[in-house]
Amino acid sequence: MLLPEKIFISGYAKLPKGITSTELYSVIAVGVLVNRYTGEVFEAEASLVTSVAKDFFRNHLVGKNLNNFDEIEKMFKENYFGSARKAIISALRTCYEKYEQIVAGVEDVE
Structure with a gap:
């Protein structure tokens, strides 16, 4: 049975203190449809x-x-100079790691 082509993956990371995003969210949420x-x-x-x-x-994604x-x-390290850069990369890495688990057939990907 062929599974649906499009999947949604999310990742989260803590934002640095003292930036506007932190005042609103405290973490950055990233979502990708892949x-x-x-x-x-x-x-x-x-x-x-x-x-x-x-x-x-x-x-850029x-x-x-x-x-x-x-x-x-x-690309993000060389071109994104917002204060949330490290958090963005961390949240995207989580998405990538989840994607690898999905491709590998891991059943409990969270």
């Missing part, structure tokens, strides 16, 4: 405060592949 079989990102969203940051996040996580991480 192709189960190829790793391609169809849609992405993060609980960032400004629309510019949200757009940057989405525009949609069309990328979770199987190439090192490239995604490098």
Whole structure:
């Protein structure tokens, strides 16, 4: 039986103190809609405060592949200079690790 192609994966990370996002959320939430079989990102969203940051996040993930996580991480390290950068990368790494578990057939992915 072929499972549905699109899957939703989320990841969370603690935000640094003293930034606007922390005042609103305390953690960053990242959600990605991914192709189960190829790793391609169809849609992405993060609980960032400004629309510019949200757009940057989405525009730099949609069309990328979770199987190439090192490239995604490098892009954020080299091009995103918001205070939430480390938290974004951490939350995305959680998404990537969950994706690997899903592909490996682990049943209790949380």
